[in-house]
Structure formats: C-alpha cells, structure tokens
Amino acid sequence: MLGPAKGLRPADRAALAVLCLLLVISVCGRLYACCLLEPALEPTTIVAANADHFLPRAEGPRRAVPVGACAGPVMIEFVEPISHGRDTLLVAPPDQGDRVFYVYQGWILHDPNGAMKLSALHVLRRAMGLVGLVAASERDKLAMKVIVPAGCSASPNAVVAALPGKARP
Amino acid sequence: MKAQTSSQSGFVAVTGRELASLFAMPAASWAMLVFACGTALSAALQRLLLEHDPGTQRLIELDLGEMFATVAVVALVLFSRKTRSALQPIDLAFLCVCALPWLLPEAHAVYAGMTIVALWLIARRAHDRLLVEVGQVWLALSLCELWSKLAFKLFYPLIAPAEVAFMAWVGRSAIPGLYASGLYLSGRPGWSIVMLEGCSAFHNLSLAALIWLCVLRIAGRRATRGAAAALAASAALVVAINVARILAMLPSQEAYSFWHDGIGSVIVALAAATASVLPIVVVVERAVGSEPCSAPPKA
Numbered sequence: 001m002l003g004p005a006k007g008l009r010p011a012d013r014a015a016l017a018v019l020c021l022l023l024v025i026s027v028c029g030r031l032y033a034c035c036l037l038e039p040a041l042e043p044t045t046i047v048a049a050n051a052d053h054f055l056p057r058a059e060g061p062r063r064a065v066p067v068g069a070c071a072g073p074v075m076i077e078f079v080e081p082i083s084h085g086r087d088t089l090l091v092a093p094p095d096q097g098d099r100v101f102y103v104y105q106g107w108i109l110h111d112p113n114g115a116m117k118l119s120a121l122h123v124l125r126r127a128m129g130l131v132g133l134v135a136a137s138e139r140d141k142l143a144m145k146v147i148v149p150a151g152c153s154a155s156p157n158a159v160v161a162a163l164p165g166k167a168r169p
Numbered sequence: 170m171k172a173q174t175s176s177q178s179g180f181v182a183v184t185g186r187e188l189a190s191l192f193a194m195p196a197a198s199w200a201m202l203v204f205a206c207g208t209a210l211s212a213a214l215q216r217l218l219l220e221h222d223p224g225t226q227r228l229i230e231l232d233l234g235e236m237f238a239t240v241a242v243v244a245l246v247l248f249s250r251k252t253r254s255a256l257q258p259i260d261l262a263f264l265c266v267c268a269l270p271w272l273l274p275e276a277h278a279v280y281a282g283m284t285i286v287a288l289w290l291i292a293r294r295a296h297d298r299l300l301v302e303v304g305q306v307w308l309a310l311s312l313c314e315l316w317s318k319l320a321f322k323l324f325y326p327l328i329a330p331a332e333v334a335f336m337a338w339v340g341r342s343a344i345p346g347l348y349a350s351g352l353y354l355s356g357r358p359g360w361s362i363v364m365l366e367g368c369s370a371f372h373n374l375s376l377a378a379l380i381w382l383c384v385l386r387i388a389g390r391r392a393t394r395g396a397a398a399a400l401a402a403s404a405a406l407v408v409a410i411n412v413a414r415i416l417a418m419l420p421s422q423e424a425y426s427f428w429h430d431g432i433g434s435v436i437v438a439l440a441a442a443t444a445s446v447l448p449i450v451v452v453v454e455r456a457v458g459s460e461p462c463s464a465p466p467k468a
Contacts, residue, residue: 009258011261011262012200012256015200015262019207019268022268023207023211023268023271025271026207026210026214026272027211030215031214033274116324116325119322119325126275127278130273130278
C-alpha cells in the first residue's frame with residue numbers, strides 16, 4: 001500500500017513543474033515539425049577526401065571511374081553510412097579479389113572493419129549534430145563505397161586523388 | 170486445486186482505496202510517472218514523424234516495449250506494497266536534466282537520458298528496492314530501444330551474416346538446396362532475399378527480455394529459475410518464429426510480399442509478442458497457484 005501523503009517539498013513541486021513543461025514543449029515541438037515544416041531534401045552531394053572534393057549523386061547510384069593505375073575502372077557507389085533501411089549497397093558483396101573501402105566526411109576507411117567504422121563515425125556525427133556540434137545538414141551525408149578491381153594495387157589515397165569532380169563550388 | 174481470491178492473483182488488483190490514494194501520493198512519485206510517460210510519448214511522437222508509414226508490424230513491435238515498461242513503472246510506483254522513501258532533491262534534478270533529450274529531434278536520443286537516470290537509481294539508491302526496480306525497468310527499456318539497436322547497427326556486418334547462416338542451416342532440412350551467401354538467402358535460382366535490419370530477430374530478443382522483466386515487476390515477483398526458463402523459452406520461440414517467417418518468404422515473390430508486407434507480417438508480429446508474454450505469465454500464475462493461501466494484506 002502507499003504510505004501516507006507527505007507534504008510537498010519545493011524540490012518536488014519544482015521537478016514536477018519542469019518535467020511537465022519539458023513534456024509540453026516536446027509534444028508541441030514535434031507536432032509543429034510534423035505539420036508546419038517542409039520535409040528535408042535528399043542529400044545530393046557528398047564530401048569525399050577533403051573539403052574541396054565533391055561528387056554529385058544525381059549522376060547515378062553507381063559510376064565506373066577510370067583510374068590510371070588500374071587496368072579496369074573503379075566502381076563508386078553512394079551508400080547510406082549505416083546499415084539500415086532498404087539500401088543494400090552497403091553490404092553488397094564485391095567480386096572475388098576486389099578491394100572495398102569507404103570514404104566518408106574526409107575519412108578513408110580501408111581495413112576489413114571499414115563498414116563497422118563507417119557506422120560508428122555516422123553515429124558519432126549524428127550525435128554531434130543533435131547537440132549542435134556539427135551542422136544539421138552534415139548529419140545525413142552519404143558515404144562513398146569504392147570498389148577497386150582485382151589486380152589493381154593502387155592505394156586508397158591514390159584512388160581517391162584520381163577521382164573526378166574536384167573543386168566544385 | 171486451490172481457490173484464489175483476487176488479492177492472490179499474481180497481478181495487482183486495484184481497489185477503490187488504492188485508486189483514491191493516487192491523488193494523495195507524494196509529488197516525487199508523480200515526477201517518476203511523468204518522466205516514464207514523457208519519455209515514451211516523446212519517442213513515439215518523434216518516431217511517427219520519422220516514419221510516416223511504419224506499417225502495422227512495426228507499430229506492434231515498436232510500441233509494445235514502451236507500453237509494457239510504462240505499465241510496469243506505473244504498477245511499481247502506484248501499487249508498491251512497501252513504504253518507500255521519496256526521491257531526494259538530487260534524484261529529482263537528475264530526472265529533470267535527463268528529460269532534456271525530449272527536446273531533441275531524434276527518437277532514440279530520449280533514451281540516453283533514461284539510461285543515465287536508470288544507472289543512477291540502481292547505483293546510488295541500492296537500498297531502496299522500489300527505486301532500483303524502476304531503474305531496472307528503465308534500463309531494460311533503454312537497452313531495447315536504444316543501445317541494442319545501436320549495437321546491431323554497428324556490428325551489422327558481423328551479426329547479420331551469422332544469422333543468415335543459422336537460418337540456412339535450419340532451413341536446409343525443409344528446403345533442399347537452400348543457399349546462403351553473406352546476407353543473401355536463396356531457395357531457387359533467380360530468386361534471393363537479402364537480410365536487412367528489420368528481418369533480424371535481434372531486436373525481438375531484447376524486446377522479449379524487456380517484456381519478461383516488466384511482467385515480473387507488474388506481478389511483484391523475483392527472477393527465479395522458472396522465470397529464467399520462461400525467458401529462455403520466449404527467446405527460442407521468438408527466434409523460431411523469425412526463422413520460419415524468413416524461410417516462408419523464399420518460395421516466390423507472392424510469398425515474400427505476404428510475409429514481408431502483407432497480413433503475414435502482422436501475424437508474425439502478434440505471434441512474437443505472444444511468445445514473449447505467454448511463458449512468463451504462465452510461470453507467474455503457476456507460482457501464485459502453488460503458494461499457500463494467506464490473508465490479503467491490510468490496507
């Protein structure tokens with residue numbers, strides 16, 4: 001059974017008031033965002049190796065890019081940086097002997113755990129975006145999956161440096 | 170067979186006196202209730218904004234854990250049969266600070282605040298059983314709604330292929346020639362399915378654990394060996410239901426549509442929910458039935 005009612009302390013009253021206020025603000029804010037704000041646009045560009053290096057996603061989900069050091073073209077796919085939703089590109093298996101690495105927000109992830117590191121970086125960016133440490137538009141940037149064909153020994157840095165689309169405004 | 174009065178039931182019987190006493194309880198209890206309900210409401214609202222058409226299956230799975238956790242906290246706070254101490258001012262301050270994520274535009278982030286409060290109550294109020302039990306429920310809810318999902322996303326490249334391999338191993342007895350490669354599962358040439366996050370039983374397992382804990386708390390029971398067996402049974406059933414669902418998608422496009430997007434997905438969600446609830450309810454009711462009759466507690 002519940003104990004007898006106790007006298008309300010100022011701390012009790014204050015906490016209850018603050019919680020109710022936060023709840024009202026939260027509900028009103030979410031309803032406002034739902035009813036009055038425009039939906040966010042799908043990201044169209046991606047920052048690659050450095051701040052001056054952009055590639056437009058509108059040119060297609062998969063691109064073949066010739067790289068001087070490789071006999072065949074390097075395949076580039078734009079992927080969600082975390083494994084969710086219906087974007088299966090992140091996990092699509094490459095052909096035997098191909099090397100896969102990811103480029104995301106200036107990071108080049110080329111070790112066997114690159115996909116997991118990519119997800120961790122994305123979660124970190126989203127968390128930083130939530131508390132205002134990075135711009136909200138940065139949170140939804142796509143990553144770039146680079147598939148280097150078998151037999152090409154070019155390093156990830158060399159491949160990224162050879163990609164087109166540099167110095168877009 | 171023993172006759173049972175309503176007060177002997179494993180679950181809390183609400184009397185008029187108890188209902189009347191709700192309005193006389195300390196404000197600190199109201200603060201806990203507002204925090205519990207506010208977190209669930211804030212997350213649910215934000216989720217509905219993110220997913221404009223989440224589908225019936227997702228709605229069942231997503232809301233079930235929050236519903237059970239909220240009911241468990243309400244039951245603990247309102248109908249606890251022990252004298253409890255009020256929250257200290259520092260606890261109340263923690264509740265308020267950890268409610269700030271309600272203002273963030275991210276459904277999962279609200280559970281980060283709940284995690285901190287839960288750990289605080291478990292670690293610093295260990296002498297108060299009620300606060301510890303509320304903390305356990307909040308921690309389980311946070312694990313289910315935030316941390317297990319985060320862990321799955323981070324370790325998806327490891328977990329998902331292992332799950333697909335397990336499905337293929339189980340399914341080969343029913344579907345000869347079943348072939349698994351990475352995340353791809355194929356029962357016949359020219360048709361394969363790929364396993365994404367929603368196809369995994371990982372979240373259903375954390376949901377089953379949360380429901381198990383909530384039922385125990387609602388019934389005011391301790392975790393016994395029988396309860397542990399019920400949890401194991403629920404986990405096995407949830408995994409079996411998910412494997413059966415995935416294998417049922419393999420024969421054709423129509424089968425895939427039925428079990429992935431159609432009424433089949435709703436049936437699976439309800440079956441998984443039942444598998445999570447039923448074993449622990451049976452164990453609790455049996456334990457109550459085996460107890461000697463006693464006088465109902467005095468109000």
